[in-house]
Amino acid sequence: MQDERGLWSSKFGFIMAAAGSAIGLGNIWRYPYIVGENGGAAFVVLYLIFVLLIGLPYMLAEFSLGRATQLNAVGAIDKVKPGTKWRIAGFMGIITSIGILSFYGVIAGWTFGFIFKSIAADTSDFGAFIANPLIEIGLYAVFILMTTLIVYKGVASGIEKWSKILMPVLLLIIIGLIIYANLLPGSSAGLEFYLLPDFSKITFKTVLAALGQAFFSLSLGLGLMVTFGSYIPKSIDIFSAAIIIALTDAAIAIMAGLIIFPALFAMGENPASGPALVFIVFPQLFMQMPGGAIVGAFFFVLLSIAALTSTMSLLEVPVSYLVDQKNLKRSKIVWLVAAFVFIIGLPSALSQGSVDFFTNFGLIPLSLSPPDFLSQMSFIFGDMFLTIGALILCIFIAWVWGADKAARELEIGSPLFAKFAPLWKILIKFVIPIVVFVILLGIFKISGV
Numbered sequence: 001m002q003d004e005r006g007l008w009s010s011k012f013g014f015i016m017a018a019a020g021s022a023i024g025l026g027n028i029w030r031y032p033y034i035v036g037e038n039g040g041a042a043f044v045v046l047y048l049i050f051v052l053l054i055g056l057p058y059m060l061a062e063f064s065l066g067r068a069t070q071l072n073a074v075g076a077i078d079k080v081k082p083g084t085k086w087r088i089a090g091f092m093g094i095i096t097s098i099g100i101l102s103f104y105g106v107i108a109g110w111t112f113g114f115i116f117k118s119i120a121a122d123t124s125d126f127g128a129f130i131a132n133p134l135i136e137i138g139l140y141a142v143f144i145l146m147t148t149l150i151v152y153k154g155v156a157s158g159i160e161k162w163s164k165i166l167m168p169v170l171l172l173i174i175i176g177l178i179i180y181a182n183l184l185p186g187s188s189a190g191l192e193f194y195l196l197p198d199f200s201k202i203t204f205k206t207v208l209a210a211l212g213q214a215f216f217s218l219s220l221g222l223g224l225m226v227t228f229g230s231y232i233p234k235s236i237d238i239f240s241a242a243i244i245i246a247l248t249d250a251a252i253a254i255m256a257g258l259i260i261f262p263a264l265f266a267m268g269e270n271p272a273s274g275p276a277l278v279f280i281v282f283p284q285l286f287m288q289m290p291g292g293a294i295v296g297a298f299f300f301v302l303l304s305i306a307a308l309t310s311t312m313s314l315l316e317v318p319v320s321y322l323v324d325q326k327n328l329k330r331s332k333i334v335w336l337v338a339a340f341v342f343i344i345g346l347p348s349a350l351s352q353g354s355v356d357f358f359t360n361f362g363l364i365p366l367s368l369s370p371p372d373f374l375s376q377m378s379f380i381f382g383d384m385f386l387t388i389g390a391l392i393l394c395i396f397i398a399w400v401w402g403a404d405k406a407a408r409e410l411e412i413g414s415p416l417f418a419k420f421a422p423l424w425k426i427l428i429k430f431v432i433p434i435v436v437f438v439i440l441l442g443i444f445k446i447s448g449v
């Protein structure tokens, strides 16, 4: 993340920063459990369609607004249409990033805790681990603290340098685990669940979940990519960069599924185990593997770093707004926002068995989300708010600012985009807003709200 208004020094640096935000627990933790809850392969097909036809074109829109205005989302909207209600899209992004960070931090805490659990070859039950309030809150606090320190000290660039080296290593481990998991007896049933679509399993809930996951995993809908876009030099080809970012992110998620589902079926676990899913499956996989304690610890270190590059970007959304638009002091505001996030996340931390009220919270009907507070936050902010925010921002860019202006911005530095511009304009003006709107309407209908 960049503090002073600077520019990414290279296309590679920009791609790595955006991919660092996109690739995280969304790919390796959230994606598999959402696939599991939504019946497998048919969901995967929908998800991929949404990444290509909605996520990627929408990502281009956020980048173009950012590069054209050189501002964060709220600032950019104000510049295009000063003093209008459209700013609400920016505020939605700020609220949503706080909501997401609050439950994401809890899971990041589990990831961090599993480094030590792996080293200690501690095989105790996962259910007991997440139902222990002290451990839950402690790990969650540590992770939020690490994120805050990084955003406070502005050492994000250091973390990014490290992730350039470490993320390829994560990829290698993932490939190794795919091979290992698919050699386990009984794993082929998992591959079938994951790759052979049964379209009768598709419901409105599945469709929204796939759309929400596409936005979530690509870090879209909060205006974060507007801010990232504002650091892109005019010489960089945004179009090809966005293709690389979207495909890499989707590929990592697909690969995570290629480990989880074969392993899960080989172990006789339930694919619909909710947010705990990968924390049940990965440790068992490492346990039966030669040298698994070390591989496991290393895997969770890398996953923690991937999570950290995402939590950094999430915390940066409210912080950069308060610093840029309200002239507040970064060093103070970081702590205030982090403390606020921490408090909002406490019910999520206590919702996995330690406090009954939060475990069976159930504000959102069961037809849409499991009842625990964490899953419900993931649904409200990670699916609903994100999607609504994306819809408003999309309409703003396509209709208020203008798809033509956005397309012209994208053509700078990218001769190839000119060929796709007519298609892109149709997607951003009509297809994306209509599809997203219809899906959201469907949700209100089935939830009876």
Ligand code: TRP
Pocket (backbone or CB within 6 Å): 021, 022, 023, 024, 025, 026, 027, 100, 215, 216, 217, 218, 219, 220, 221, 222, 224, 310, 311, 313, 314
């Ligand atoms: N994309 C990240 C992941 O998959 C999560 C995330 C980070 C995010 N920053 C975001 C999601 C901004 C939406 C918006 O883990």
